[in-house]
Amino acid sequence: YENTTTATRTVEVKAVPRPEVVWPEGKVIYLTFDDGPCENTYRVLDILDRYNVKATFFTVGYFVDRRPEIVRETVSRGHFVACHSYTHDFPTCYASADAFMKEIDKWAAAYEKAVGSPQTNIRVRFPGGSTTGLCPKDIKAEIKARLAEKGYAWFDWNAGNNDRWPQGNVNHLPTKQYLLESYRKSMDWHEKENSPHVVFLCHDTCGDTVDVLPEMIEDLIARGYTFRTIDMYPEK
Numbered sequence: 001y002e003n004t005t006t007a008t009r010t011v012e013v014k015a016v017p018r019p020e021v022v023w024p025e026g027k028v029i030y031l032t033f034d035d036g037p038c039e040n041t042y043r044v045l046d047i048l049d050r051y052n053v054k055a056t057f058f059t060v061g062y063f064v065d066r067r068p069e070i071v072r073e074t075v076s077r078g079h080f081v082a083c084h085s086y087t088h089d090f091p092t093c094y095a096s097a098d099a100f101m102k103e104i105d106k107w108a109a110a111y112e113k114a115v116g117s118p119q120t121n122i123r124v125r126f127p128g129g130s131t132t133g134l135c136p137k138d139i140k141a142e143i144k145a146r147l148a149e150k151g152y153a154w155f156d157w158n159a160g161n162n163d164r165w166p167q168g169n170v171n172h173l174p175t176k177q178y179l180l181e182s183y184r185k186s187m188d189w190h191e192k193e194n195s196p197h198v199v200f201l202c203h204d205t206c207g208d209t210v211d212v213l214p215e216m217i218e219d220l221i222a223r224g225y226t227f228r229t230i231d232m233y234p235e236k
Contacts, residue, residue: 028197029225030233031055032157033204034084034125037063037070041204044213045077051217055079056230057204058125061086061107068114075115080229082123082155083107093127094135097142104152121231124154131156155230157201159186161216163209175208183216187223197233198225 033044036059048055057074059081064071074081085093086106093103104124112118124147128134135143147154162168162182169178190198202209220227 027195027223027225028228029159029220030197030199030228030230032058032082032125032155032199032201032230034058034201035060035063035088036204037067037074038205039070040207040210041070041074043210044204045074045079047210047213047217048079049077050214051221053217053227054229055227056082056123058082058084059107059111060084060088061103061110062088064107064110064114068110071111071114072116080123080231081111081115081119082125082230083111083119083152084125085127086110088127090127090132090134094132094139097139097146100139100143101146101150122150122152123230124152125156126154129156130154153233155199155233157199158195159190159198160201161186161209161212163203163206176212179208179212180215183212184219187220191223199230199233 031048031053033041033055036057041057044055057079059071061083071081083104084107085100085103087093087103093100104122108119108122126132126135126143130140130144144154160182161179163179166175166178168182169175171178173181186200187198202213204210
């Protein structure tokens with residue numbers, strides 16, 4: 001991952017009250033952005049503000065420690081910041097269940113240092129997803145049990161724009177066109193299946209995703225989706 005450093009922004013962080021969870025009838029989508037924070041995150045936040053949309057940022061603790069001002073701004077704008085490990089290094093994360101839980105603890109410490117208060121509703125995404133073959137099955141099962149003991153829900157995804165899967169671009173489309181076509185195919189499938197809750201994966205570390213984000217959001221609005229953050233997902 002590449003995180004570029006520019007002039008530091010100072011942001012006053014205020015507690016953002018979470019609305020009471022009342023599930024609307026109809027379709028709900030959870031936009032999730034992985035692997036930040038990074039300089040692109042500012043652009044994402046501005047786009048989300050433009051459409052009055054809230055999203056979830058599955059952050060890497062290493063970058064939280066290095067760009068805390070971005071995390072503060074993300075929280076101050078009413079978005080949810082979740083855990084995507086501390087290092088996102090597969091051998092480190094998946095060495096053992098203890099190693100994985102230490103990753104979460106380090107992420108939590110980085111978040112609290114950045115924001116000034118702890119994340120009381122920790123939500124986790126496995127690096128590579130929970131089905132990754134890079135984590136032995138026995139360790140994975142123990143990790144899930146340990147997460148449940150802590151009350152930490154974990155989330156994969158069921159939709160995305162393939163911004164981390166360029167090998168899927170078998171027709172050699174321009175990157176932005178490929179991302180939009182991947183997005184539309186993914187959402188068309190959910191429309192066909194009448195999926196009530198869509199967890200959408202993309203990456204704020206991908207500049208092309210940021211470029212096409214307005215078009216994706218406008219299409220989701222046209223499709224009639226309500227936007228929610230992952231902490232508002234029904235109990236797993």
